[in-house]
Amino acid sequence: MTEFWLILAALLIGIPGALFIVMQINAAHRRQVMAYEWNSAEVIRRGQRLDQLEKLTKDAQKKIAELTKENFELRAQVAKLERLATDAIQAPAPDDKTFNVAVFNQEVRRAHMMGQKHRNLDDKWAEINYEEVSAANEDAVRKKMLRKYPPERGFVIESVTLKR
Structure with a gap:
């Protein structure tokens, strides 16, 4: 069927016109292939970036948990020292x-x-x-x-x- 259209186009607009149309179709196909390849590469790059961000998030959450625990322990120590100081001050x-x-x-x-x-x-x-x-x-x-x-x-x- 495609050959029929090429022959008809060649007869109606001549061989240079048909050749021009074929080249345009070929260029459009190449652009689609390049866009697909770029999109797949972009998807892979973004997936890798998401993996990196997830790892960083887990590390940050672990550090926050450690600091929260340390903060809790330090507050307990401060409260204990305040009680000792108060007892020392108030001891007659x-x-x-x-x-x-x-x-x-x-x-x-x-x-x-x-x-x-x-x-x-x-x-x-x-x-x-x-x-x-x-x-x-x-x-x-x-x-x-x-x-x-x-x-x-x-x-x-x-x-x-x-x-x-």
């Missing part, structure tokens, strides 16, 4: 006296008066909170309390009184 010496200390937070109080909440502290800090502290004298009590409730964070020591 034989000659220590017990003092009542009144503390509040100025930032919480100001936020409470403006009808807002403090971003970190509970509303109870707007009021005076009392704590018992053992120390040799009032200065030692103030030093302990300033470490525990720093003025830079808005804490105010209202009073220190000897417990009777």
Whole structure:
């Protein structure tokens, strides 16, 4: 059937015209073959890249898991050290006296008066909170309390009184 069309084309438009049509058909076929080869190579390249990304993702997830575990362990150690430090600070010496200390937070109080909440502290800090502290004298009590409730964070020591 194709030969019939070639003969008919040659008769109607001449041999140069038929040759031109054959060359155009051949070029179109070559372009299709090249496009297919390029597409298959691109599919292979993208598949390899996906494999690389999956491996990198697994490695990253493993590293995240390790860091999360390490973070958890470090937080546990910090909590333990904080408990030990608190116990050491609060452990009364034989000659220590017990003092009542009144503390509040100025930032919480100001936020409470403006009808807002403090971003970190509970509303109870707007009021005076009392704590018992053992120390040799009032200065030692103030030093302990300033470490525990720093003025830079808005804490105010209202009073220190000897417990009777």
